[in-house]
Amino acid sequence: MTFKEEIKRRRTFGIISHPDAGKTTLTEKLLLFGGAIHVAGAVKSNKIKKTATSDFMEIEKQRGISVATSVMGFDYNGYKVNILDTPGHQDFAEDTYRTLTAVDSVIIVVDAAKGVETQTRKLMEVCRMRHTPVIVFINKLDRPGKDPFELLDEVEEELKIKVRPLAWPMGSGDQFQGVYNIFEESLYLFTPNKQTLEDGIEIKDIHDPQLEEFVTPRAASTLREELELIDGVYPEFEHEAYLKGTLAPVFFGSALNNFGVRELLHAFLKLAPSPRPSITDKRVVEPEEEAFTGFVFKIHANMDPNHRNRLAFVKICSGHFQRNTNYMHVGLKKQMKFSSPTAFMAEKKSIIDEAFPGDIVGIPDSGNFKIGDTLTEGEILNFKGLPSFSPELFRYIENADPMKSKQLAKGIDQLMDEGVAQLFVSQFNGRKIIGTVGALQFEVIQYRLLHEYSASCRYEPINLYKACWIKSNDKAELEDFKKRKNQYMAKDKYGRDVFLADSSYMLQMAQESFKKLEFHFTSEF
Incomplete structure (x- = not known):
């Protein structure tokens, strides 16, 4: 196979969602299709994060959440598929944000009953910043959920992206009969089965009376009405708009029951981009x-x-x-x-x-x-787009064992390199401040410092609202700001100026009073 063919056949994508929307289950079922595992459940019980467990991952076992991004690759129908399954828990969002820089497209999983949740909204912002193509998979249709049209409106409004259904469900919860795949023009009937795969029934013309052989007349007429409505309300699917990240195709199914997953995979392989510039x-x-x-x-x-x-x-x-x-x-x-x-x-x-x-x-x-x-291979260049986001939780970190100050310094340094959290040094009193996006990270840092570096630390409270990086072309105004806000100024690990605001009011006043200053909420600007 030539070099170009190798590139063309690759699909590298991330699966993102709010916790409990079914992300890990979907990953598991995709691996089942790829033949990477032979029994559903094998990923969950034996996932890379499990074999790759360092001691601190006890936290993960105790709480039953994904803490680390896991990477899985398999071959399917001539394609090489690389899946990055990310942590959904917001306390580990930083890891997910960075993972999104390494993927060419994304599948967003939405729970049919809960709709779009906060974490999904935040992750979509990162996709929008990077113009990443997204496909939406609405999961858990075998349970009572919201009306599909209502869900689509919510996705459009909350994720600020146009949608186009490429599949359509018939009923939900107890009344769930199956999905009509608009993309492939075939009907898939629902039978709850977690292990085997059903073949679709090809129905090119939705008005064909053959449809009534498989579903009740009422379900058939509802499906015809709703498909007409879809054509009237939603734009035609344009591949170009999907690749630009402005249009999201939507699929429906139940990952737990292995339903709608294969159709999603087939459509994804045809639509999703190969590696991008x-x-x-x-x-x-x-x-x-x-x-x-x-x-x-x-x-x-x-x-x-x-x-x-x-x-x-x-x-x-x-x-x-x-x-x-x-x-x-x-x-x-x-x-x-x-x-x-x-x-x-x-x-x-x-x-x-x-x-x-x-x-x-x-x-x-x-x-x-x-x-x-x-x-x-020798060229001097640096890739862009690996931002650190402005932390929202802060604590002073202090050495709890004076005999181990070297170990503590090394541990903090290496954990910050890993992107577990961010370190700021106050310019006012020289104390070290750890900033994270989630409270659980403080526990992780303390546990790892002790078990991996034999260094014990303790935290002290500090009341801060947000960290933002500041810069200005007007040196005089920048110096004036730094003098006035002396006790709120810090440096990050790269020596850049960071303003630590203690309230939203203080931040707003600073932005209004110093018009020539730029306030950035990610480290990349």
Whole structure:
């Protein structure tokens, strides 16, 4: 297979949703189709996060939520599919935001009963910022839920995107009879079955009386009416609009009962983009370029507690990655060779000899990498689009054991590289402040510092509302602001100015009083 064909057959996508909408179940069923697992449930009981459990993942077991993004690849119908299953829990949203920089498209899972929830809204903002194509899968139709038209209105309004149903459900809850697939012009009848796959019945003409052979006359006439209504209300499906991220095709089903998942997968493989160009600080990198480039979007420390190793997840953007070949670490300006790069297949990790654009490769790391680092064949460039978001929770971090100050400093440094949280140093009193997007992260940091670095820390409260990065072309105004707000100024780990506002009112007043200052709520500007 030629280099270009390898790129064309790749589909790298993320699955995102609010917790409990059925994201992990959907991932599991997609792997079932891909033959990556043979029994549904195998992912849940034996997921990569489970084999890749470092001690702190006890938190994950106790709470039954995904904390880490997991990567899974499989071949299906000639395509190479790479799925990134992300944590839905908002306390780990930062990990999900960064994962979205490594995917070419996204499937958003929405619970038919609950509709669009807060976390989904936030994640959609990131997709919009990056013009990522999205497909919406409305899940749990076998349970009582909202009216499908109501759900579509909600998706349009809440996610600020036009929608076009490419499938349509017949009933819901106890009355759920199946789904008509508009995209393939075939009918799928619902039988609750978690393991086997049903074939569709091809019905090219919805007015064909043959329809009544499979569903009740009432369901048939309702379906015909609703399909007419869809054509009248929603725009025609335009592939170009989907690729630009302005139109979302919508599918319906029940991931738990394996219903509607295969249709989603088939449509996704036809519609979704192969690896897309990536933006750097110097130029746009095309996947078809011969020279290898890639960036680190995630670091997972201590994936194997016995060896205390770290793994850097690298998204390949262009060229042909090969094992035991010298590549340049742009940040460190030095050549590196990787003898055991790994690929992920559900719960298994295997060493690979080569990888292509769109693939995700795990590289063992002894502390050389941080999030956003670039690897190339010698060209100096840095990939853009790996923002840190403005934290909303803050605490002072103090050393609880004076004999272990070196270990604590090293631990904080490495965990911040991993993107677990953000570190700010107050310019007023020199104290270290940890900022996170979720309260659970404080527990994770404390636990990991103790178990991985033998360093104990304690937290002290600090009352802050938001951190924002500030810059201005007017140096005098910037200096004036820093003097006036001296006790609220801090530096981030890269030495940039950060304003720590203690209330929304204070932030609003600062923005009104200092018109020439730019206030940024992500670290990339």
